[in-house]
Amino acid sequence: MANSDDVSKRLGEEMRAISVAQFFEKNKHLLGFDNLTRALLTSVKEAVDNSLDACEEADILPDISVQIQQVDASRYKMIVEDNGPGIIPNKVGEVFAKLLFGSKFQTFGGKQGRGQQGIGISAVVLYAQNTTGKPARIITKTKSAKQATVVEVKIDVMKNEPIILSQTTIDWKNEHGTRVEVELEAKYVEKKASVSEYLKETAIVNPHASIKFVDPKGNKEIFKRVTDDLPKKSEKMKPHPYGMELGTLERLLKVTSARTLSSFLTTEFDKVGGTTATEILKVAGLDPKIGPKFITIEQADKLIKAMHSAKIQSPSTNGLSPIGADILKKSLESEYKLDFACSVTRTPSVYKGNAFVVEVALGYGGELDIEGPISLFRFANRVPLLYQQGACALTKATTTTSWKNYGISQSGNNMPTGPLIVIVHVASVWAPFTSESKDAVASIPEIVKETKLALQECGRLLGVFIGKRNRSQMAAKKREMFKNYSIELARELSKITNQDEKTLLTKLLQIAEEMYKSGQLKPEEEEAQLAKIEKRKVGAFKKDKDEDGDDYE
């Protein structure tokens, strides 16, 4: 038996801090670098996310170019360039080569954004250097700078700090923007989960962006801008009392500039006015005039319990930036040939103090594949979610919707089948992903519910279209049959009535046309149909009732 004392001593000596870069270098699958195909896609995703976020911050319509060049059998160079505001030179190293560094992480409150953790692009640089040993090369220029800054940077993995290998300036064609070049072990695929597919999906939910793509063979693809309207800018939102936890409250009490507890509550929190503050402090038994810094942990505990139990309005939703139903539909139609499309943006909703909004668009028929499962495209904060479909709340909401009601085949709660594209987008100040690789939305009941309601809303419109089309096709068939019989019928009638066979046939054909006129419903039928739908809609909308009868509360 080992001497347990020696073991304690030895373990103590072996203990040390591990840098977050070391941790994620070894656990790279957690960040989406599981395999060579995915590593490339994740790299493109992180770079494009950053470009889009930067352009939005500066009210710039994004022009983004993505280029993938093959270096050797398993190595590729990724070049992503944008027309964003550019990065000030002394921050370049940290932005690209220090994990958990950035402007996006919000300790208190939140803001809708693609990135939210300050890990993404540095993880790309980390993966690149670990697989090829090459540094990242960054070119960036702000508008007023005379020249662009060129930085070659690697990560000191043991310290999670940037190592600047070189920093120079050059003349650059662009007025402002940023260009990232990395070389990495990767695999380039052309079909499913390809860079092209990813960019196409990105374009659909970012219709204000123009994205150019050059593949390793030099083929060019352009995803054109569909609208010149910049998305409504997302704003940083104050934390809502319901989403606050004791530890975070303690820190906020220490850093606030408010002088009294009362003003602390009204200035630092969403939806807390003077009356609400007074009530909260009364329940907590605290003097409104105490300075926040003097609050003990026991008092903070009372305060947070009062905050959680007080009646407070739902969080503000004005910081949210949905795509908008009209633009989403337009965008979908610009990428696919369809017979029918519809879309909806729900009114914002809330989970645990976080505001969110769900949008859905459906595209049907046209050149879509009639066989096989429908295509579900999932998005969170305008970013396509490509992996872990099975683990995602948006998938769950889709498969548990009763598509048969809307004329789409479905067996049980499996993915429905048919020529249908379903787009689901959830925008939130804090998108609850199941992992850092941001592939799947966690099963928050409120999000599943809102998604189902949005799907049902669109589903009903689709149902009306499919119903009409089915009737139309049925009518055409009947017309054809009537016509075929008309020739014989005309002959027999002619014998009985002694009238001219040809005249009779012409008349019969006219009747056929009239009876099954393009399969349209008669006006009164149409009206009855719409009234029926409207009634269901009102039921569903006003009461927010789930058509499938699911209960989320």
Added chain:
Amino acid sequence: MANSDDVSKRLGEEMRAISVAQFFEKNKHLLGFDNLTRALLTSVKEAVDNSLDACEEADILPDISVQIQQVDASRYKMIVEDNGPGIIPNKVGEVFAKLLFGSKFQTFGGKQGRGQQGIGISAVVLYAQNTTGKPARIITKTKSAKQATVVEVKIDVMKNEPIILSQTTIDWKNEHGTRVEVELEAKYVEKKASVSEYLKETAIVNPHASIKFVDPKGNKEIFKRVTDDLPKKSEKMKPHPYGMELGTLERLLKVTSARTLSSFLTTEFDKVGGTTATEILKVAGLDPKIGPKFITIEQADKLIKAMHSAKIQSPSTNGLSPIGADILKKSLESEYKLDFACSVTRTPSVYKGNAFVVEVALGYGGELDIEGPISLFRFANRVPLLYQQGACALTKATTTTSWKNYGISQSGNNMPTGPLIVIVHVASVWAPFTSESKDAVASIPEIVKETKLALQECGRLLGVFIGKRNRSQMAAKKREMFKNYSIELARELSKITNQDEKTLLTKLLQIAEEMYKSGQLKPEEEEAQLAKIEKRKVGAFKKDKDEDGDDYE
């Protein structure tokens, strides 16, 4: 339009480093603190994992006590005490209140262990203080220390550093060990995913441990030690060349004490002897006598390519510590009343330079539920995996095994149904979890394959048992029927033969007994059956052929 220069400047000012504690405080769901029930379970799990690991390091048979006390409606106190070697006083703060700190994280190579990331117990302390504001209280004593050290500690979240609130010494009943007390927001449940269930599963795969549990009502439960044999101690293994990446190689070249490239290869890597080293360096075109520190990145690139393409033996597996088929079966039988149990430990295998071994145990019949799906218990490195069953490779291997072959009902690739417990344990120097919360094993083809082969191996034994039992039941039925008819038959025979009816009946009943003797097969039938099975076994074992015909390569 915003001035893009101002935006660059503002973003630059807003940028800052985020501590890993801040990151995980906000992303606590990534570490298994999704909800109140799970938070409690995760806390118990992390504390017990640490206790078991510590005892194993010091060759101590673990005596662990777990106590959950209710503080108020949604607050509980968790107390976990062990008889481990204890922690040296000056490391207590960091061990319990600094994320990414410890002795377990291995940059080069690996070691089979429950913890592998140095996050677990500090995450518990972080969650506890964020929800209740309370520090963790630690008592620890090493064997030679006269008194135990008592430390009250919190985490400075912004810095990810411990704050020691108090440190004293006391007399303690225990010779050595560690006691952790935390108070946290939680929910205590008694049925599914309960602390008791978790400890029971832990006991099954840690038969050398004795675990005592006191629930909030004061009820005591004891999971007794099944064996006094300590598990084979897991050893730190050198990295295998196949699993090495360029960035890691670069760092290893810098920290090695080897003076030449040749000795660098033979001393730092698994399975590299003089001949292999020479070959590698020849392919790489490098002088064996160069000092590792002088290797350029281009040379390192050549070196790693040569390492990856060289013919090298599979990684050592002697550092692995499986439970052992016999002990696993014994352990299963000690927790459940069963009609049949069997188990297997496969020979070690390898994925990407990492050694692993799969063990499977099956328990059938007895008091197990006849209706509903079978019970699948998943384990990795002797730790129960309780969540994300659907995302786990071990589940996939179970559902894609054709259980009908072994007499168990199954529809398609769904979970089979019937009175069956399936235990799957994978032990590895680097268990590839899908997330930090360590709930599911990633779908590594090699692991799925080995698991299926182990399941099939046990499945065949189960099939023989069920087959025999079915035959036995069938025979009993026939015997019964024969007996019922015998009375009439005896009467009729008596008339024909003029013999005594009673004598005839007695003879007939003897014949029935003989014909359907306990449903046993005749010796020659038995032999034929076994030969058939043996043939399939040899086919499956020697060639490692998958019975379901799946191909993993």
